[in-house]
Amino acid sequence: MPTEILMPALSPTMTEGKLSKWLVKEGDDVRAGDLIAEIETDKATMEVEAVDEGKVGKIVIAEGTDAVSVNSVIAVLVGDGETVSEEAQARQQGEPEKAVKPISPPANPTASLSTSTSEQMDAEEAQAYASTNTLTVREALRDAMAEEMRADGNVFLMGEEVAEYQGAYKVSQGLLDEFGARRVIDTPITEHGFTGIGVGAAMDGLKPIVEFMTFNFAMQAIDQIINSAAKTLYMSGGQMGCPIVFRGPNGAASRVAAQHSQCYASWYAHCPGLIVIAPYSAGDAKGLLKSAIRNPNPVIFLENEILYGQSFEVPTSEDFTVPIGRAKVLRPGKDVTITAFSLMCRDALAAADALAAEGIDAEVIDLRTIRPLDTETIVESVKKTNRLVSVEEGWPYAGIGAEIAATMMDKAFDWLDAPVQRVSGKDVPMPYAANLEKLALPQVQDIVSAAKAVCYR
Amino acid sequence: MSRAVSKRSSASASQASQKKSRPSRAKSSPKLDVAQLLHFYREMLLIRRFEERAGQMYGMGLIGGFCHLYIGQEAVVVGMQSALDERDSVITGYRDHGHMLACGMESRGVMAELTGRRGGYSRGKGGSMHMFSREKRFFGGHGIVGGQVSLGGGLAFAAKYRDDGGVALAYFGDGASNQGQVAETMNMAALWQLPLIFVIENNKYGMGTSVNRSSAGEGLYKRGEAYGIPGERVDGMNVLTVAEKAKEVVSHVRKNGPYVLEMETYRYRGHSMSDPAKYRSRDEVSKMREERDPIETLRELIVKQKAASAEDLKAIDADVRAIVADAAEFAQESPEPDPSELYTDILIEA
Numbered sequence: 001m002p003t004e005i006l007m008p009a010l011s012p013t014m015t016e017g018k019l020s021k022w023l024v025k026e027g028d029d030v031r032a033g034d035l036i037a038e039i040e041t042d043k044a045t046m047e048v049e050a051v052d053e054g055k056v057g058k059i060v061i062a063e064g065t066d067a068v069s070v071n072s073v074i075a076v077l078v079g080d081g082e083t084v085s086e087e088a089q090a091r092q093q094g095e096p097e098k099a100v101k102p103i104s105p106p107a108n109p110t111a112s113l114s115t116s117t118s119e120q121m122d123a124e125e126a127q128a129y130a131s132t133n134t135l136t137v138r139e140a141l142r143d144a145m146a147e148e149m150r151a152d153g154n155v156f157l158m159g160e161e162v163a164e165y166q167g168a169y170k171v172s173q174g175l176l177d178e179f180g181a182r183r184v185i186d187t188p189i190t191e192h193g194f195t196g197i198g199v200g201a202a203m204d205g206l207k208p209i210v211e212f213m214t215f216n217f218a219m220q221a222i223d224q225i226i227n228s229a230a231k232t233l234y235m236s237g238g239q240m241g242c243p244i245v246f247r248g249p250n251g252a253a254s255r256v257a258a259q260h261s262q263c264y265a266s267w268y269a270h271c272p273g274l275i276v277i278a279p280y281s282a283g284d285a286k287g288l289l290k291s292a293i294r295n296p297n298p299v300i301f302l303e304n305e306i307l308y309g310q311s312f313e314v315p316t317s318e319d320f321t322v323p324i325g326r327a328k329v330l331r332p333g334k335d336v337t338i339t340a341f342s343l344m345c346r347d348a349l350a351a352a353d354a355l356a357a358e359g360i361d362a363e364v365i366d367l368r369t370i371r372p373l374d375t376e377t378i379v380e381s382v383k384k385t386n387r388l389v390s391v392e393e394g395w396p397y398a399g400i401g402a403e404i405a406a407t408m409m410d411k412a413f414d415w416l417d418a419p420v421q422r423v424s425g426k427d428v429p430m431p432y433a434a435n436l437e438k439l440a441l442p443q444v445q446d447i448v449s450a451a452k453a454v455c456y457r
Numbered sequence: 458m459s460r461a462v463s464k465r466s467s468a469s470a471s472q473a474s475q476k477k478s479r480p481s482r483a484k485s486s487p488k489l490d491v492a493q494l495l496h497f498y499r500e501m502l503l504i505r506r507f508e509e510r511a512g513q514m515y516g517m518g519l520i521g522g523f524c525h526l527y528i529g530q531e532a533v534v535v536g537m538q539s540a541l542d543e544r545d546s547v548i549t550g551y552r553d554h555g556h557m558l559a560c561g562m563e564s565r566g567v568m569a570e571l572t573g574r575r576g577g578y579s580r581g582k583g584g585s586m587h588m589f590s591r592e593k594r595f596f597g598g599h600g601i602v603g604g605q606v607s608l609g610g611g612l613a614f615a616a617k618y619r620d621d622g623g624v625a626l627a628y629f630g631d632g633a634s635n636q637g638q639v640a641e642t643m644n645m646a647a648l649w650q651l652p653l654i655f656v657i658e659n660n661k662y663g664m665g666t667s668v669n670r671s672s673a674g675e676g677l678y679k680r681g682e683a684y685g686i687p688g689e690r691v692d693g694m695n696v697l698t699v700a701e702k703a704k705e706v707v708s709h710v711r712k713n714g715p716y717v718l719e720m721e722t723y724r725y726r727g728h729s730m731s732d733p734a735k736y737r738s739r740d741e742v743s744k745m746r747e748e749r750d751p752i753e754t755l756r757e758l759i760v761k762q763k764a765a766s767a768e769d770l771k772a773i774d775a776d777v778r779a780i781v782a783d784a785a786e787f788a789q790e791s792p793e794p795d796p797s798e799l800y801t802d803i804l805i806e807a
Contacts, residue, residue: 008516011731012523032509044733051513070518103796156618182618188648193607193641200611203596204546206618224638227601228608235587237580238802240596272803296805324807 003052003077007061009070010039010046017041019074022063028056030077037063037074054079118376121323128320129283132313137279140286140314141171141247141303145209147318148293149179152207155293158185158198159211159248168213169249169308195221195246199228202244202298209293212248215264215302222267229298230273243296247289250278250302251342251393252441258429261437263394265341268300269371269403275324276370278302280345282312284368287322295324302370304343327374329381333363336451337381339404340391341367344442348391351447360455370400378404379412386417387454391447396424418454423447489697491764497539497696498759499773501531501752504555506781507564508726511554511571515730519789520571524585527555529725532751533658534559536699537626537718540707544623546612548596548605551586552658552724556628560595562588564784569791576791580798602663603636605629606655610642613653613715624652624710632663634677643715647684650714654706655681657719658693664728665736678719686715693720694749697758723749 007017018040024030030050037048054077061074068074135143149155156179161168163176163186176184187194191212198208212218218225229242252261269276275297279285285303292299330345331352340348345366352362363381367373382388388408390401401422408420426440508526515524527534530552538559541547549556557567562578570577570588578588586600596612599605609627616623633639634657646653657677661668668677678688689706692698699720706716723745727734734742759765 006517009518010516012521014731041731043731044735046731046733048516051509051516103799105800188641188644190641190644192638193610193645196604196607196638196642197611197614197645200548200596200608201615201618202611203608204612204615206615223601223604224607228599228604232587232589232597233805234802235579235583236589236597236802237578237582239579239591240589241805275804295807297807 002057002079002082003054004073005036005050005075005077007068007070007072007074008039008048010041010048011043014041014070016067016069018066019061019063019068020045022059023047024056026056026059030054030056050077052077057083118326121326125287125322125328128287128315128317129313131316132283133316134311135282135286135314136309136311137282137285137303138169138171138173138308140282140312141289142173142175143314144286144289144293145172146175146178148290149175149183152293154205155207155209156183156185157209157211158187158194160187160189160213162186162211167211169305171303171308172211191217191220192224195224196228198244199224199242199298202229202242203232203240207243207293209245209247212246214260214305215248215250216260216262218246218248218264225268225298225300226271226274230271233297234273241296242298245289245292245299245301247292247301248303249305249308251304252425252430252437253305255432255434255437256430257432261430263302263392263425264300265302265370265392265394266399266403268302269373269400270398273298274371275299276302277324277368278304278342278370279322279368280307280330280340280342280366282310283314283320284322284328284366286314287320288324288368291321291324294321299324302342306343307346322368325369325372325374327368327377328366329363329377330366331362331364333361333385335361335385336387336389336455337363337365337378337385338389338391338447338451339365339367339378341370341400342393344391344393347442347444348447350444351451354444354448355451358452358457360451360457362451367400373403373407375407375411378408379415382408382412383415386415387451388416388420389423389447389450389454390420391423391442393425393442395427396422397427399424418456421450421454423450489758489762489764493539493700494755494759494762494764495769495773497535497700498752498755498770499777500535500559501696501755502773502777503564503780504531504535504558505752506777507558507568507784508554510781510785511568512726512730514568514572514785514788520585521573522584523551524571524730525552525728526726526730527552527724529745529750530658530660530693530722531555532696532699532755533656533693533720533722534628536693536696537628537654537656537703539700540703541624541626543594544616544621545707546594546596546609546616546623546625547628548609548612548625549598549628550602550605550630550633551598551600552630553586553588553598557588557590557595557598560590560593562590562593562595564780565787568784568788572788572791573793574788574791575794576787581794582798582802603629603633603639606633606636607638607642610646610651610653613646613651614649616652617649622711624654624707626654626656628656628658630663631657631659631661631668631672631677632666634659634680635663635672640680643681643684643686643717646715647681647686652710653715654710655686655715655717657717658722659719660722660724662724662728662736665732665734667736676719678717681715681717686717688717688719690719690721693722694745694751694754696751696755
């Protein structure tokens with residue numbers, strides 16, 4: 001039976017090309033692998049090899065022909081004693097374009113992460129606070145890791161100075177003593193490499209906690225975090241999950257300048273396949289870190305150096321966890337909603353106090369999880385206050401505030417009585433000078449001013 | 458790159474930390490296991506025919522995007538895999554079809570992934586560069602040059618953590634060997650004595666740049682030297698040499714930590730389907746094909762040793778062609794993924 005040689009697609013984008021030269025003529029014998037023609041694509045001139053063997057029965061497209069469509073017949077190979085039929089000539093192939101029905105994303109991505117209702121979750125959480133200890137955020141994080149390591153032998157901690165030094169910020173204090181060097185592992189200063197090792201170990205079923213001394217250094221490793229940890233479940237059609245927690249301090253500390261003072265919340269929140277958490281209180285730090293370690297997905301856990309030493313009440317129960325994807329109303333109010341996360345919750349609460357003195361009753365929401373964002377809690381609050389101020393330490397451009405503002409346009413447009421206001425870090429690298437650093441970071445007064453502006457006061 | 462041929466038998470792994478610039482060659486053992494010879498022949502031929510068909514289907518527009526063919530390098534993966542058992546794990550870069558077939562993954566599933574169909578290993582969502590099989594302990598299929606090496610370090614870490622005796626093989630190319638994370642992984646693999654084999658498939662070109670123009674120093678197999686990791690150069694065009702070396706090194710690594718193997722090999726096709734390959738001469742490619750083709754070399758040996766008849770080999774050829782034809786048919790008939798698949802497999806429900 002004659003074999004049709006089709007115009008090949010030689011690049012991902014090629015739809016047609018020029019048949020610049022035939023290297024065989026009618027009557028020639030060809031074997032698989034023989035060069036038969038040269039074709040000019042949009043990028044280069046390529047040599048074409050025969051994939052079947054036979055005699056060149058007919059050259060259908062003459063050399064020098066421009067704009068030959070991919071998959072049209074350019075020549076016909078025949079076996080011994082065969083001839084070319086007429087209909088084999090110049091038959092064009094190609095599928096007609098099918099109409100594609102648009103697909104909508106799942107209505108509530110938060111809902112898919114838990115089966116409990118919001119009210120149940122809030123009630124359980126409130127109940128846990130009936131019995132508490134006072135702990136620093138640092139201690140709460142350490143306790144969360146220790147408890148989860150006791151419960152699951154596959155959980156281990158790796159990072160720079162986590163073991164013998166007891167943690168660059170002392171978060172891992174005591175863990176080496178309890179769990180030994182097999183499970184509390186000092187790495188060399190080599191973020192890209194040890195992150196890859198952590199991700200590979202997670203793909204094979206271990207549950208690593210990878211500590212970055214600060215998230216600034218995780219930029220060395222962001223390829224492994226996004227390309228490997230976040231995308232592999234999807235690329236593998238659901239086969240290859242990656243249960244891993246990347247944690248460490250994020251954002252500005254104090255006077256450490258541009259390379260050590262950056263908020264990565266919006267960087268990671270941008271990426272499907274990641275969960276992003278940024279707790280404020282010690283209770284949330286503990287409850288959310290435990291949830292993160294138990295979660296089968298890659299979790300970015302953004303801590304804050306200034307908060308490490310702050311004390312809060314933390315539930316005593318070892319069963320206490322905080323659900324991922326659930327914000328928390330830190331202070332109820334009726335006049336204006338202020339959203340914040342991490343250290344900025346402190347400033348938002350201070351702003352609310354200042355506003356109260358001026359007769360404005362602000363509701364402060366701690367987002368706690370940045371992705372998936374608890375849109376429901378923000379919308380419910382805006383329905384009540386009709387005004388929203390978003391606070392974050394990071395840069396404004398394509399930031400979390402921008403996302404919240406866009407989401408509110410979509411979900412709460414009719415409830416808003418004023419445009420959403422963003423309070424954020426200034427759009428500059430962090431300066432070192434004390435006065436400039438203060439100017440670059442959001443201040444309580446900035447939040448107060450924004451809240452008054454949306455209240456038209 | 459020197460490619461001097463040593464007539465001596467290869468050194469044992471324990472001697473391997475000594476400097477050696479010559480590729481090791483298999484002992485010319487008079488008693489070769491016939492079943493194994495035929496197995497190697499069949500495995501290499503399957504990869505060759507599979508890749509030829511993939512190239513053809515790419516040309517027909519049935520396969521999209523990037524498609525990196527393994528033709529010419531078959532002896533490397535077939536030889537290495539022969540030394541592994543079910544505890545061991547494998548990871549590679551984007552020139553991965555051969556590795557998947559050699560790991561025992563189904564031709565149908567691989568080809569259907571190339572065509573982006575439901576029947577593919579990643580249900581059509583990964584494509585040529587991203588396929589996985591937990592069952593076969595094949596961990597991908599990675600598109601960022603060198604990324605698989607530190608991930609492979611993680612597989613070795615997991616084996617050591619569980620103390621299950623497993624070894625991890627991280628395959629990568631001469632191009633990837635210059636990535637920083639490869640050096641970082643070598644350092645940690647040596648520090649922590651991870652059971653990891655760095656298999657450098659030196660096919661002479663990182664895309665269009667020859668290894669001489671991209672890699673300083675003499676011999677990629679020496680890249681672990683600074684960390685105390687032994688390394689050797691192996692004739693990657695001879696499956697028997699590779700298999701023998703693999704057996705020796707795998708058992709060494711199970712107990713003694715990491716190893717570097719530089720496989721001297723060659724890819725006949727371009728870097729990807731859209732590579733016009735103007736950086737090397739046609740003669741260079743034909744010379745390799747004619748003089749050192751791994752499949753032809755083995756076929757000649759089989760015939761010479763009378764290990765199998767011409768009829769036996771023909772039967773293998775026919776069988777392999779049938780498997781590939783079936784895979785190609787399956788890959789075209791399998792439906793595209795359901796549109797609802799767009800939003801699945803992003804996060805696992807907790």
